[in-house]
């Protein structure tokens with residue numbers, strides 16, 4: 002099962018080796034983080050990042066090993082942006098010459114980069130960005146400028162205090178004409194003394210949600226006051242500006258400029274499965290340890306994991322962690338395929354890849370953020386302690402619903418893809434994840450044939466249900482859209498339904514990938530049978546949660562929906578015996594979980610009690626302030642005007 006979760010034996014070995022390397026190195030201790038002030042916290046992160054970079058070089062780690070090392074260090078910091086956005090942006094949007102010049106500097110960290118796209122006034126709407134890059138043909142330079150307060154670059158990670166360079170997205174202006182938003186390599190700080198270069202105002206945007214989590218990252222604000230950069234620092238794979246000031250758009254889609262975001266969105270889906278698996282591991286292990294009520298004749302109380310309500314909240318999240326793991330693997334292969342096609346200027350799968358990365362990013366991050374919070378609640382009061390590991394995990398994770406594409410905005414991109422697919426049905430057969438829309442007649446006409454709860458243990462019945470639901474919602478939106486004279490107005494008016502139809506489409510993808518994974522990639526019987534149970538839990542949980550869609554579209558009867566719920570209850574009883582095996586298969590070390598409740602040894606109460614005494618407030622019995630502010634109250638016998 003560990004290999005099934007890791008994806009392969011080799012992947013398991015790499016991640017296991019890196020997890021142990023981090024867990025066994027005191028430099029990467031993290032329990033004390035919440036007690037540090039912002040400056041200490043940040044300096045601590047710089048120290049860890051420097052030590053990690055030395056480890057990577059001393060141990061000659063591979064790129065894959067280094068990714069896992071950074072992952073298990075589990076601390077947002079400037080290297081995230083450098084490796085996951087700055088370098089990929091140059092790789093994806095730079096010319097051969099630009100890659101030849103900048104990549105060696107970036108790959109040896111002689112320069113440290115960030116990705117500066119979002120501004121105070123615009124994040125989702127990239128075409129609305131205000132920073133300008135005006136071409137000066139006299140000097141063969143671009144003049145970077147922040148014309149308004151809202152044009153201030155705002156949020157880029159690592160930009161406030163560390164990054165020496167940035168990919169800055171700005172409006173290209175030539176002779177007063179706007180030629181779209183493009184990326185520009187801009188140096189921010191001196192490589193000698195790290196001071197901001199002339200014309201640049203740089204700072205941190207302030208503390209973020211949760212204490213010890215994202216405040217290890219220096220998300221920055223940046224303003225330009227007519228800063229000049231050479232013309233060859235505009236990323237020119239997609240579009241070019243000649244020395245004479247002529248703008249040329251290559252025969253590649255302008256959306257390749259968005260390629261870095263697509264790349265990160267597909268990694269975010271894999272990250273969602275990791276984050277959700279951490280929370281589920283903690284909540285499952287604790288639910289086995291925790292006993293409450295149910296004692297018979299002085300015997301032990303009931304383990305809370307045996308309550309059906311606890312199972313109905315926990316096991317769908319366990320199943321979702323596996324579903325997101327598998328769909329993340331599938332999405333990565335889709336992304337690798339599109340990257341290879343782009344090399345050959347084949348853009349045929351770019352729209353679908355964009356829709357899948359956008360939609361699955363939104364689906365998995367929303368479900369994971371909600372799931373982490375549910376896991377905190379599943380642990381009762383102790384889930385609210387920092388030592389449970391859950392509050393910090395939640396605070397670290399929730400911005401994923403906003404960054405790399407705000408979730409609703411992303412779902413609207415899926416809707417745009419689906420509407421276009423439906424409008425082309427007459428003369429273009431949909432393929433890939435939209436292929437089911439090419440079979441709408443049976444999907445619109447045939448209703449569910451399930452007669453018993455057992456009938457739901459059939460992948461074909463489940464697949465047909467999810468295809469019919471999505472098809473009927475998408476086609477329904479298409480039909481209502483057709484009634485609007487102005488398609489854009491119709492899209493805006495129907496956007497709520499369109500987002501719901503997009504969610505149905507994305508849930509179909511996750512269910513379908515889970516089924517495919519079981520049918521084609523999981524060998525043998527034991528692991529396969531166990532994962533089949535989780536696949537049915539995932540699918541039937543979604544069907545139950547969204548039964549309104551299945552009923553409203555006429556595909557399911559209330560009886561069939563009730564049979565699905567009955568089967569779900571039965572499935573929970575099948576998950577229960579393997580619950581700990583499922584979470585142990587994540588191979589999360591105690592260091593990574595950073596949770597007293599989720600300890601592998603289950604030794605919760607003594608360790609909870611021990612952790613309490615580490616709080617600085619327990620350094621003394623009579624703490625500072627008692628004499629000055631509490632004793633007087635006790636002695637003054639003051640009271641309300643009217644007792």
Ligand SMILES: CCCCC/C=C\C/C=C\C/C=C\C=C\C(=O)SCCNC(=O)CCNC(=O)[C@H](O)C(C)(C)COP(=O)(O)OP(=O)(O)OC[C@H]1O[C@@H](n2cnc3c(N)ncnc32)[C@H](O)[C@@H]1OP(=O)(O)O
Nearest residue numbers: 081082085118124125126127128256259262355404405406
């Ligand atoms: C740092 C990484 C560490 C490891 C990774 C893990 C986690 C991350 C950790 C922490 C976070 C750290 C950093 C966070 C960074 C950021 O957040 S970077 C900034 C992210 N910002 C966004 O995502 C902005 C979202 N907005 C957009 O992408 C675009 O504005 C939007 C697509 C919404 C609209 O673009 P626009 O140009 O206006 O296009 P249209 O809607 O008009 O569509 C025109 C056509 O283009 C197609 N299209 C749009 N985008 C793409 C794309 N990416 N690829 C391919 N095609 C695209 C669209 O479908 C339309 O096609 P049709 O005309 O319909 O055919």
Ligand SMILES: Cc1cc2nc3c(=O)[nH]c(=O)nc-3n(C[C@H](O)[C@H](O)[C@H](O)COP(=O)(O)OP(=O)(O)OC[C@H]3O[C@@H](n4cnc5c(N)ncnc54)[C@H](O)[C@@H]3O)c2cc1C
Nearest residue numbers: 116118119123124125156157158400403404405406407409
């Ligand atoms: C922790 C963190 C790290 C980040 N790091 C970086 C970074 O390194 N580099 C970088 O460039 N950026 C970064 N960002 C910024 C991030 O990319 C943006 O915050 C994100 O893209 C959301 O954009 P926004 O803030 O403009 O949201 P908005 O779009 O302003 O969202 C506000 C509300 O408006 C709604 N809305 C917006 N448009 C529409 C529409 N057309 N239809 C319907 N509803 C709509 C949204 O659904 C949302 O409910 C980071 C953000 C965070 C939180």
